[in-house]
Amino acid sequence: MVKTLKALGLRLMISLDGLGEVHDRQRVYASGRGSAVDVLEAIELALSHNLIPDVSITVSGRTARDLPEVIRWVMERDLPFGLNFYRENEFSATQTDLQLEEESILAGMRAVFAMIEADLPKRSLLNALVDRANLSFAHLRTCGVGQDYLVFDPQGGVAKCQMEIGKPVATVRVDDPLALIRADSSGIQNLSVEEKEGCRTCTWRYWCAGGCPLATYRATGHYDVKSPLCNIYRAIFPEVLRLEGLRLLRYAEITV
Numbered sequence: 638m639v640k641t642l643k644a645l646g647l648r649l650m651i652s653l654d655g656l657g658e659v660h661d662r663q664r665v666y667a668s669g670r671g672s673a674v675d676v677l678e679a680i681e682l683a684l685s686h687n688l689i690p691d692v693s694i695t696v697s698g699r700t701a702r703d704l705p706e707v708i709r710w711v712m713e714r715d716l717p718f719g720l721n722f723y724r725e726n727e728f729s730a731t732q733t734d735l736q737l738e739e740e741s742i743l744a745g746m747r748a749v750f751a752m753i754e755a756d757l758p759k760r761s762l763l764n765a766l767v768d769r770a771n772l773s774f775a776h777l778r779t780c781g782v783g784q785d786y787l788v789f790d791p792q793g794g795v796a797k798c799q800m801e802i803g804k805p806v807a808t809v810r811v812d813d814p815l816a817l818i819r820a821d822s823s824g825i826q827n828l829s830v831e832e833k834e835g836c837r838t839c840t841w842r843y844w845c846a847g848g849c850p851l852a853t854y855r856a857t858g859h860y861d862v863k864s865p866l867c868n869i870y871r872a873i874f875p876e877v878l879r880l881e882g883l884r885l886l887r888y889a890e891i892t893v
């Protein structure tokens with residue numbers, strides 16, 4: 638598979654949420670067996686063929702306190718990575734649980750910021766640490782869902798988002814699957830941040846764009862409201878910008 642990926646010029650993303658038992662807390666096979674060993678083996682295999690994987694790290698209340706360990710691991714190997722935050726939605730947890738989860742994610746993130754500040758990387762982490770936000774350019778939508786994004790299933794079905802791969806709205810056999818994706822009004826609706834209640838006057842709106850529309854819908858039943866992760870975003874965006882500033886100053890001094 639690695640050889641085929643390389644031959645086709647495809648990029649590879651692998652989920653690694655923690656090292657060993659930490660990853661296994663939320664990534665198990667149907668049998669209940671943890672997948673951490675297999676994931677690390679897959680990363681090593683890709684690297685041994687010079688295929689550099691992007692590491693996707695999903696942070697939840699269950700893994701947040703161990704976040705610095707996995708970030709150190711990927712940074713020591715100079716692997717590109719990105720964080721995604723996962724919270725139980727408001728229909729499946731009490732408000733107290735959600736607040737505790739938010740606090741543990743923020744505590745984990747603060748520990749990561751301190752670790753990164755102590756040993757600033759040459760690689761920019763401006764977009765690696767901010768979930769679906771992108772702090773490098775102003776934009777109106779969090780992602781390309783419903784606009785310019787296609788997800789293919791093994792049978793040739795085409796869905797709007799990988800999170801809804803079981804609900805294809807087109808197939809590879811039609812002339813213009815993207816036109817059907819754009820016209821679909823039943824699945825995920827990817828609204829402009831300017832249409833989201835709570836976001837319209839936010840300082841961060843053109844960088845955050847209001848978060849993942851599907852996560853917001855699952856948590857609130859609406860597409861036109863701010864992300865359920867908003868408190869986390871507002872707390873970490875200034876910290877991430879500060880780290881990027883420190884990083885630029887550090888390496889600018891060396892090259893001047």
Ligand code: SF4
Nearest residue numbers: 836839842845864867
């Ligand atoms: S209000 Fe919250 S979700 Fe909306 S743009 Fe600002 S930080 Fe993002």
